[in-house]
Amino acid sequence: MKTDIILCGVGGQGILSIATIIGEAAMNENLYIKQAEVHGMSQRGGDVQSNLRISSKPIASDLIAKGGADVIISMEPMEALRYLPYLNKEGWIITSKTPFVNIPNYPEMSVIEADLKKLPHVISIDIEQMAKDNGVPRSANVILLGAAQKALGIEYEKLEDAIRRVFGRKGEAIVEANIKALALGREAQ
């Protein structure tokens, strides 16, 4: 198997914790992993992305070439569109519906939605609202991960196990909230 993933959003939205869970699941499956992150200045409210590659064969490049990504997982709808040249023609976009408006010239939401509609495989969900409605307000990013499960090609139970290992230190309540969030995401697929 080989899945090339672009995780994106705005600095501080929690894309790196999604990457950590996928990375943990992949490592436990003895898959090869490369994950390039961005730290530093751009984290201050700017656009951030991480290239995550998992494969059953060794991976050479840390970065995904244009047209190479199988999945874009985005915490923000306009940010999902920023990486379109990297998405292959059969690729999936799994994105949050909620815009993060911290710039004066943020486009009309109808324009962003129209652009997303033009693409063949898009799952766009209101993860923020879902997280609030279901009593897991801090796990919106894990709902998004659940919604990406099929596109990632990782078994659902493996992601669940990874959540237990990643959040185990933080106590049972946090583990359960994230597992609930993952299940909510799965249903939205």
Add this chain to the structure above:
Amino acid sequence: MKKQLLLGDEAIALGALHAGLSGVYAYPGTPSTEITEFIQSNALAKERGVHSRWSTNEKTAMEAALGMSFMGKRALVCMKHVGMNVCADPFVNSGMTGVNGGVVVLVADDPSMHSSQDEQDSRFYGKFAMVPTFEPSNQQEAYDMMAAAFEYSEKQCLPVLMRVTTRMAHSRAVVEVADEPRKENELNYNAVAANWVLLPANARKRNDVVTVQQKQLEEDAANSPYNIYIEGQDNSLGIIASGIGFNYVNECFTNGSPYPILKISQYPLPKKLVRRMLSECKQVFIVEEGQPFIEDMVRGVSESENIKGKLDGTLPRTGELTPDAVKQALSHLSTFNFELSTGFAPSENVVPRPPALCQGCGHRDVYAALNEVLKEYENPRVFGDIGCYTLGFLPPFRAIHSCVDMGASITMAKGAADAGQWPAVAVIGDSTFTHSGMTGLLDAINENANITVIISDNLTTGMTGGQDSAGTNKFEAICRGLGLSDEHLKVVVPLPKNMPEITQIIRDEINYKGTSVIIPRRECMQTLQRHLKQKKAQEGQK
């Protein structure tokens, strides 16, 4: 062997610890910061008491590492590429003194300037200081190379420069790590004063020794397990690749390259291996991240059209290498027709989202107040510095007119005042001030230069993620110690409700004909949130 998913920086840190490290000395700088942070929180490092507290700047870091080496122990110095300029004096001269305990100087370059002001390539420092240089291509190699670098440093009695770039530093992969760490070195008194006292008479001798030693270093590089000549059946093209560039070449040839590849990971450049490729292959393509360091040496003064790389435009001259750029170049040079960009067209509706100061950040209030006051003057100039507050250049503030290097705000303001400028204002952060601003302030105070210095103190090194700042709680004392009178040393709390007070103080100090310092002090929003979270967690446990 245990498997761990590690950032390149973390692999370097763990490699150093497992190689018997006794101290890491560093100043935070993207993309090198996580090396020291990893050691600070590592259990083995704590158990062994490995030194890991942040240094005031890269120069003090390098010198402390030399002191540890002098006593026989292994030391690591970490910095971003521009930090190398700050520690150039001790670094270059450590090439003359040599070392006792192993010293590895780890420099993380930042091509594409994700978080930097230039693209300088640190391999040039290794060359002109005549210091052997290592350059890993992946996380495993970074881990393994750390032990090799310390051993080599002790064998050759020279420091070793290890150079990585952003993608290497900030990319994760699974790394196999040793089960048993090597012991630390014992303290010893083997350092010979005649080598370490660089009086001209001693230094001349050392210069001769080190110069002769270069031949051995090159021979070692030619035989290094990290410099590999990978055979290929098609000699119409040969590829020389280093660092992350090697990965992008391999990405193109998933079933193995038909062309010979020379992987360079240890310098001085092994000329013997390069000559072999030049004699056997019709064309040679050089893939390296950063400046054309290898290419320039291979090309020399020849005008051969068979050497391809950055200087002839086969690869972009600036910015990070990308898998796409390498693929495109190889499509052009080889008989392979790689599929180029099969993705979707970019959306025209996506707009840039530049980084910005956090909501509630004290720097915002500082710039708001400063702008408010400076409206009253004809041609005010504000000299900025390196940190989050450099974002004050962008809208909505558009408040600064320069940002050159750590500390330049104060000294440039002084030079501008010397030229007759008024108002000349310097804006510098707390950590940048102790890093390189204090000496400049002494210059200003000694001449009572007509400048107003704002030390925007958020109690941390903010931009790199909230590391301890060396001068916290000492700024008033430092300014007084440098000779500033209490009358022109003002402390304020940058909050919107204090605007009238702050603007009046700024106005008064600008109007004062001499050096004054204003310290707006309020904790960084990022560290504040972290501290509140920690406090909540602690209370939860009670």
